[in-house]
Amino acid sequence: xxxxxxxxxxxxxxxxxxxxxxxxxxxxxxxxxxxxxxxxxxxxxxxxxxxxxxxxxxxxxxxxxxxxxxxxxxxxxxxxxxxxxxxxxxxxxxxxxxxxxxxxxxxxxxxxxxxxxxxxxxxxxxxxxxxxxxxxxxxxxxxxxxxxxxxxxxxxxxxxxxxxxxxxxxxxxxxxxxxxxxxxxxxxxxxxxxxxxxxxxxxxxxxxxxxxxxxxxxxxxxxxxxxxxxxxxxxxxxxxxxxxxxxxxxxxxxxxxxx
Numbered sequence: 001x002x003x004x005x006x007x008x009x010x011x012x013x014x015x016x017x018x019x020x021x022x023x024x025x026x027x028x029x030x031x032x033x034x035x036x037x038x039x040x041x042x043x044x045x046x047x048x049x050x051x052x053x054x055x056x057x058x059x060x061x062x063x064x065x066x067x068x069x070x071x072x073x074x075x076x077x078x079x080x081x082x083x084x085x086x087x088x089x090x091x092x093x094x095x096x097x098x099x100x101x102x103x104x105x106x107x108x109x110x111x112x113x114x115x116x117x118x119x120x121x122x123x124x125x126x127x128x129x130x131x132x133x134x135x136x137x138x139x140x141x142x143x144x145x146x147x148x149x150x151x152x153x154x155x156x157x158x159x160x161x162x163x164x165x166x167x168x169x170x171x172x173x174x175x176x177x178x179x180x181x182x183x184x185x186x187x188x189x190x191x192x193x194x195x196x197x198x199x200x201x202x203x204x205x206x207x208x209x210x211x212x213x214x215x216x217x218x219x220x221x222x223x224x225x226x227x228x229x230x231x232x233x234x235x236x237x238x239x240x241x242x243x244x245x246x247x248x249x250x251x252x253x254x255x256x257x258x259x
Contacts, residue, residue, distance in 0.1 A: 019075040021123030051089035078242035092189030108216035118220030137225035193218025197225035
Protein backbone atom coordinates (compact mmCIF):
# COMPACT_ATOMS: atom_id res chain seq x y z
CA UNK A 1 0.00 0.00 0.00
CA UNK A 2 1.44 3.38 -1.03
CA UNK A 3 2.17 6.21 1.39
CA UNK A 4 -0.40 8.59 -0.10
CA UNK A 5 -3.05 5.87 0.20
CA UNK A 6 -2.22 5.25 3.88
CA UNK A 7 -2.28 9.01 4.52
CA UNK A 8 -5.69 9.31 2.89
CA UNK A 9 -7.13 6.40 4.86
CA UNK A 10 -5.94 7.79 8.20
CA UNK A 11 -7.17 11.32 7.48
CA UNK A 12 -10.55 10.02 6.28
CA UNK A 13 -11.07 8.40 9.68
CA UNK A 14 -10.40 11.52 11.77
CA UNK A 15 -13.93 12.93 11.64
CA UNK A 16 -15.39 9.50 12.43
CA UNK A 17 -13.16 9.23 15.50
CA UNK A 18 -14.20 12.71 16.62
CA UNK A 19 -17.86 11.80 16.16
CA UNK A 20 -17.43 8.46 17.98
CA UNK A 21 -15.64 10.23 20.83
CA UNK A 22 -18.44 12.74 21.26
CA UNK A 23 -20.96 9.91 21.12
CA UNK A 24 -19.10 8.01 23.86
CA UNK A 25 -19.37 11.04 26.15
CA UNK A 26 -23.05 11.63 25.32
CA UNK A 27 -23.90 7.97 26.00
CA UNK A 28 -22.12 8.11 29.35
CA UNK A 29 -23.97 11.29 30.29
CA UNK A 30 -27.31 9.68 29.40
CA UNK A 31 -26.51 6.57 31.45
CA UNK A 32 -24.73 3.49 30.12
CA UNK A 33 -26.25 0.05 29.71
CA UNK A 34 -23.70 -2.48 30.96
CA UNK A 35 -23.40 -6.22 30.46
CA UNK A 36 -20.78 -8.77 31.55
CA UNK A 37 -19.09 -10.78 28.78
CA UNK A 38 -18.09 -14.44 28.94
CA UNK A 39 -14.59 -13.49 30.05
CA UNK A 40 -16.14 -11.61 33.02
CA UNK A 41 -15.16 -8.20 31.64
CA UNK A 42 -17.77 -5.44 31.28
CA UNK A 43 -19.10 -4.11 27.98
CA UNK A 44 -21.36 -1.11 27.57
CA UNK A 45 -23.64 0.14 24.84
CA UNK A 46 -20.97 2.82 24.41
CA UNK A 47 -18.42 0.17 23.35
CA UNK A 48 -20.88 -1.30 20.86
CA UNK A 49 -22.06 1.96 19.30
CA UNK A 50 -18.49 3.28 18.95
CA UNK A 51 -17.56 -0.05 17.37
CA UNK A 52 -20.39 0.30 14.84
CA UNK A 53 -19.38 3.86 13.92
CA UNK A 54 -15.71 3.00 13.39
CA UNK A 55 -16.19 -0.32 11.60
CA UNK A 56 -18.87 1.08 9.28
CA UNK A 57 -16.53 3.84 8.11
CA UNK A 58 -13.59 1.46 7.69
CA UNK A 59 -15.72 -0.90 5.61
CA UNK A 60 -16.53 1.98 3.26
CA UNK A 61 -12.90 3.08 2.94
CA UNK A 62 -11.28 -0.38 2.68
CA UNK A 63 -14.06 -2.84 1.82
CA UNK A 64 -11.68 -5.70 0.99
CA UNK A 65 -9.61 -5.65 4.19
CA UNK A 66 -10.85 -7.85 7.07
CA UNK A 67 -11.72 -6.19 10.37
CA UNK A 68 -10.94 -7.82 13.72
CA UNK A 69 -12.66 -6.03 16.58
CA UNK A 70 -12.65 -6.91 20.26
CA UNK A 71 -16.44 -6.72 20.29
CA UNK A 72 -17.12 -9.00 17.31
CA UNK A 73 -14.10 -11.31 17.05
CA UNK A 74 -14.62 -15.08 17.01
CA UNK A 75 -11.72 -16.42 19.07
CA UNK A 76 -12.34 -19.90 17.66
CA UNK A 77 -11.29 -18.67 14.21
CA UNK A 78 -7.53 -18.38 13.81
CA UNK A 79 -6.21 -15.22 12.18
CA UNK A 80 -4.39 -15.99 8.92
CA UNK A 81 -4.66 -12.57 7.22
CA UNK A 82 -1.52 -10.65 6.21
CA UNK A 83 -3.34 -7.31 6.01
CA UNK A 84 -6.11 -6.60 8.51
CA UNK A 85 -7.62 -4.03 10.83
CA UNK A 86 -7.48 -4.35 14.61
CA UNK A 87 -10.11 -2.36 16.48
CA UNK A 88 -10.68 -1.81 20.18
CA UNK A 89 -13.61 0.61 20.19
CA UNK A 90 -13.10 1.51 23.84
CA UNK A 91 -9.90 0.47 25.57
CA UNK A 92 -10.28 1.03 29.28
CA UNK A 93 -13.98 0.15 29.50
CA UNK A 94 -13.81 0.06 33.31
CA UNK A 95 -12.44 3.62 33.33
CA UNK A 96 -15.09 4.67 30.82
CA UNK A 97 -17.90 3.22 32.92
CA UNK A 98 -16.46 4.91 36.03
CA UNK A 99 -16.46 8.30 34.32
CA UNK A 100 -12.68 8.64 34.18
CA UNK A 101 -10.82 10.25 31.31
CA UNK A 102 -8.13 7.75 30.24
CA UNK A 103 -10.22 5.51 28.01
CA UNK A 104 -9.40 5.48 24.30
CA UNK A 105 -10.88 4.64 20.89
CA UNK A 106 -8.53 2.55 18.73
CA UNK A 107 -8.05 1.34 15.17
CA UNK A 108 -4.87 0.05 13.50
CA UNK A 109 -4.06 -1.30 10.08
CA UNK A 110 -1.58 -4.17 10.27
CA UNK A 111 0.47 -5.06 7.19
CA UNK A 112 2.84 -8.04 7.34
CA UNK A 113 2.91 -8.17 11.18
CA UNK A 114 3.51 -4.39 11.60
CA UNK A 115 0.87 -1.82 12.66
CA UNK A 116 1.65 0.81 10.04
CA UNK A 117 -1.39 3.06 10.48
CA UNK A 118 -3.23 3.90 13.67
CA UNK A 119 -5.72 6.23 15.29
CA UNK A 120 -6.24 6.66 19.03
CA UNK A 121 -8.90 9.00 20.33
CA UNK A 122 -8.95 10.21 23.93
CA UNK A 123 -12.26 12.12 23.94
CA UNK A 124 -12.21 13.38 27.52
CA UNK A 125 -8.63 14.59 27.07
CA UNK A 126 -9.60 16.50 23.90
CA UNK A 127 -6.82 14.62 22.10
CA UNK A 128 -6.77 12.53 18.94
CA UNK A 129 -3.62 10.81 17.69
CA UNK A 130 -3.03 9.41 14.22
CA UNK A 131 -0.19 8.06 12.11
CA UNK A 132 0.34 6.51 8.70
CA UNK A 133 4.13 6.07 8.33
CA UNK A 134 7.44 6.36 10.23
CA UNK A 135 8.04 10.02 11.05
CA UNK A 136 4.38 10.83 10.47
CA UNK A 137 2.68 10.75 13.87
CA UNK A 138 0.36 13.58 14.86
CA UNK A 139 -1.69 14.84 17.79
CA UNK A 140 -4.82 16.93 17.38
CA UNK A 141 -5.41 18.73 20.66
CA UNK A 142 -8.24 21.21 21.10
CA UNK A 143 -8.48 21.53 17.32
CA UNK A 144 -4.78 22.13 16.65
CA UNK A 145 -2.64 19.55 14.85
CA UNK A 146 1.05 19.05 15.65
CA UNK A 147 3.62 16.44 14.70
CA UNK A 148 4.95 14.41 17.64
CA UNK A 149 8.40 12.82 17.85
CA UNK A 150 8.99 11.50 21.40
CA UNK A 151 11.02 14.60 22.32
CA UNK A 152 11.61 14.55 26.09
CA UNK A 153 9.22 16.73 28.10
CA UNK A 154 10.42 15.75 31.57
CA UNK A 155 13.37 17.59 33.16
CA UNK A 156 16.78 16.12 32.38
CA UNK A 157 17.64 13.42 34.93
CA UNK A 158 13.99 12.61 35.62
CA UNK A 159 12.87 9.32 34.04
CA UNK A 160 9.17 8.62 34.48
CA UNK A 161 7.65 5.21 33.81
CA UNK A 162 4.01 4.33 33.25
CA UNK A 163 2.24 1.37 34.82
CA UNK A 164 -1.20 -0.14 34.32
CA UNK A 165 -1.33 -1.07 38.01
CA UNK A 166 -0.71 0.86 41.23
CA UNK A 167 2.10 -1.46 42.36
CA UNK A 168 4.10 -3.14 39.57
CA UNK A 169 5.56 -6.60 40.22
CA UNK A 170 9.13 -6.94 41.48
CA UNK A 171 10.07 -8.27 38.05
CA UNK A 172 8.86 -5.10 36.33
CA UNK A 173 10.35 -2.85 39.03
CA UNK A 174 13.74 -4.48 38.51
CA UNK A 175 13.44 -4.00 34.75
CA UNK A 176 12.65 -0.30 35.24
CA UNK A 177 15.66 0.09 37.54
CA UNK A 178 17.86 -0.82 34.58
CA UNK A 179 16.73 2.45 32.98
CA UNK A 180 17.19 4.61 36.10
CA UNK A 181 13.48 5.22 36.50
CA UNK A 182 12.85 7.52 39.46
CA UNK A 183 9.07 7.92 39.22
CA UNK A 184 6.14 5.68 38.24
CA UNK A 185 2.70 6.94 37.21
CA UNK A 186 -0.37 4.69 36.95
CA UNK A 187 -2.22 5.10 33.68
CA UNK A 188 -4.92 3.10 31.93
CA UNK A 189 -5.52 2.10 28.30
CA UNK A 190 -3.52 2.69 25.13
CA UNK A 191 -3.19 6.32 26.17
CA UNK A 192 0.15 5.20 27.64
CA UNK A 193 1.58 4.66 24.15
CA UNK A 194 0.45 8.10 23.04
CA UNK A 195 1.98 10.08 25.90
CA UNK A 196 5.28 8.31 25.32
CA UNK A 197 4.96 9.41 21.67
CA UNK A 198 4.51 13.02 22.84
CA UNK A 199 7.54 12.69 25.13
CA UNK A 200 5.53 13.41 28.28
CA UNK A 201 6.61 10.05 29.73
CA UNK A 202 9.62 7.86 29.07
CA UNK A 203 9.02 4.12 29.39
CA UNK A 204 6.44 1.38 29.90
CA UNK A 205 7.14 -2.28 30.67
CA UNK A 206 4.62 -5.09 31.03
CA UNK A 207 4.49 -8.86 31.26
CA UNK A 208 2.33 -10.81 28.80
CA UNK A 209 -1.17 -9.31 28.96
CA UNK A 210 -4.14 -8.21 26.89
CA UNK A 211 -4.71 -8.80 23.18
CA UNK A 212 -3.40 -7.38 19.94
CA UNK A 213 -6.28 -4.92 19.52
CA UNK A 214 -5.41 -3.35 22.89
CA UNK A 215 -1.95 -2.32 21.71
CA UNK A 216 -1.85 -2.04 17.91
CA UNK A 217 -3.07 1.52 17.35
CA UNK A 218 -1.00 2.98 20.19
CA UNK A 219 1.97 0.94 19.01
CA UNK A 220 1.72 2.52 15.55
CA UNK A 221 1.48 6.05 17.03
CA UNK A 222 4.49 5.61 19.32
CA UNK A 223 6.74 3.66 16.97
CA UNK A 224 6.15 6.03 14.06
CA UNK A 225 6.94 8.93 16.41
CA UNK A 226 10.33 7.34 17.12
CA UNK A 227 9.73 5.12 20.14
CA UNK A 228 11.51 1.77 20.46
CA UNK A 229 9.06 -1.09 20.97
CA UNK A 230 10.14 -4.66 21.66
CA UNK A 231 9.38 -7.53 24.01
CA UNK A 232 11.11 -7.64 27.39
CA UNK A 233 13.62 -10.11 25.98
CA UNK A 234 14.46 -7.73 23.13
CA UNK A 235 12.53 -9.54 20.39
CA UNK A 236 10.40 -7.74 17.78
CA UNK A 237 6.82 -7.08 18.89
CA UNK A 238 4.75 -8.43 16.00
CA UNK A 239 1.06 -8.83 15.17
CA UNK A 240 -1.01 -11.42 13.36
CA UNK A 241 -0.77 -14.27 15.86
CA UNK A 242 -3.48 -16.90 15.50
CA UNK A 243 -4.72 -16.39 19.07
CA UNK A 244 -4.24 -12.58 19.23
CA UNK A 245 -2.38 -12.80 22.56
CA UNK A 246 0.28 -10.18 23.33
CA UNK A 247 3.79 -11.10 24.43
CA UNK A 248 5.62 -8.99 27.00
CA UNK A 249 6.21 -5.35 26.11
CA UNK A 250 8.86 -2.67 26.52
CA UNK A 251 8.31 0.82 25.10
CA UNK A 252 11.14 3.33 25.35
CA UNK A 253 10.80 6.93 24.23
CA UNK A 254 14.37 6.73 22.95
CA UNK A 255 17.50 4.65 23.48
CA UNK A 256 18.80 7.14 26.06
CA UNK A 257 15.86 8.22 28.22
CA UNK A 258 17.71 11.34 29.34
CA UNK A 259 17.89 12.68 25.79
